[in-house]
Amino acid sequence: MREFWVDPKRSISNAYEKTDEAILSHESxxxxxxxxxxTAVLINGQRLWVANLGDSRAVLSKGGEAIQMSTDHEPSTERVSIEHKGGFVSNMPGDVPRVNGQLAVSRAFGDKSLKSHLRSDPAIHDTTVDNKTDLLVLASDGLWKVMDNQEVVDIARRIKDPQKAAKRLIAEALKRESKDDISCVVVRFR
Structure with a gap:
């Protein structure tokens, strides 16, 4: 616990590594x-740390402006790393780039059969939360595939209750016929 206060970035990275190891050890x-x-961690109500693997995303609203706080880990952007590890990235017409023709993300927990080609270290970003910071949206790719960052922020800001805002975003993604998993959390700062 003390390590977290000394070096939050390292602590978050270690937590992700341990999570991946635990998932892999329970594969059966x-x-x-x-x-x-x-993942989002707020320290003393002032410093926001965000970490992610894959295409789950965090978007912050400052004064109504959407700011993407995470990195989408797509095979096409990490092709060199995948190929260096002996894997390949395929891109069939009408489909998205995939690691070894299977997985549409280049970083993930688990996926033991592809683990030698994937990374499980998170992208970690931090920012200061100030009086312009409205809210934070954490969501899986089922939301982001059918809605852009600003659109999500605009909808979430109109609804005071964060739980209702998250449900509204999920309903909108379903209405737009999202074909992927949809999970969403909205955090209000003020």
Whole structure:
């Protein structure tokens, strides 16, 4: 715990590493798949740390302006790393780039069969929360595939209750026929 206060970035990275190890060690119970992740930690109400793997995303609103706080880990952007590890990135017509023709993200928890080609270290970003900071949206790719960052912020800002805002965003993604998993959390700062 003390390490967290001294070096939050390292602590978050270590937590992700331990999570990946735990998932891989329980593969027989959990199955052979994997997961993406997005995490937010607010320290003293002032410093916001965001970490993610894969295509789960964090978007912050400052004065109504959407600011993406995470990095989408797509195979096409990390092709060199994947190929250096002996994998390949395929891009069939009408589809998205995939690691070894299977996985549409280049970083993930689990996915043991592809682990030698994937990374499980998170992208970590931090920022100061100030009086312009309205809210934070954490969501899986099912939301982001059918809505852009600013649109999500605009909808969430109109609804005072963060739980209702998250439900509204999910309903909108379903209305737009999102074909992927949809999970969403909205955090209000003021």
């Amino acid at each position: 119970d959990l199955g052979r798949g994997g997961s993406t992740s997005v």
